[in-house]
Amino acid sequence: xxxxxxxxxxxxxxxxxxxxxxxxxxxxxxxxxxxxxxxxxxxxxxxxxxxxxxxxxxxxxxxxxxxxxxxxxxxxxxxxxxxxxxxxxxxxxxxxxxxxxxxxxxxxxxx
Numbered sequence: 001x002x003x004x005x006x007x008x009x010x011x012x013x014x015x016x017x018x019x020x021x022x023x024x025x026x027x028x029x030x031x032x033x034x035x036x037x038x039x040x041x042x043x044x045x046x047x048x049x050x051x052x053x054x055x056x057x058x059x060x061x062x063x064x065x066x067x068x069x070x071x072x073x074x075x076x077x078x079x080x081x082x083x084x085x086x087x088x089x090x091x092x093x094x095x096x097x098x099x100x101x102x103x104x105x106x107x108x109x110x111x
Contacts (some may be wrong), residue, residue, distance in 0.1 A: 036095035036107065037064065046083045051105060052093050066096045066105040073107045086110060 039055035
């Protein structure tokens, strides 16, 4: 394992050492916010249940197209919303899962 850690560190990757798994019933620290991307809505197609978001990545732009399902959590200004409430140009935070069928939005939050 030491060689693998050295190789990863040498490749410029950050490595975190993991301790023992907490015992059942013990308090574990959960992340405060899931990992996601911030960007601007480019397009919303409610009939196809899709959203397209442009995410700035340095001098490049990542264009993310994701399917919205019944399980996708959508919030606008802190209130539950629907895909119809998201308009092009709106700044959003989007979390998604990569599936065999494509990207699936898990949360879309607009301020």
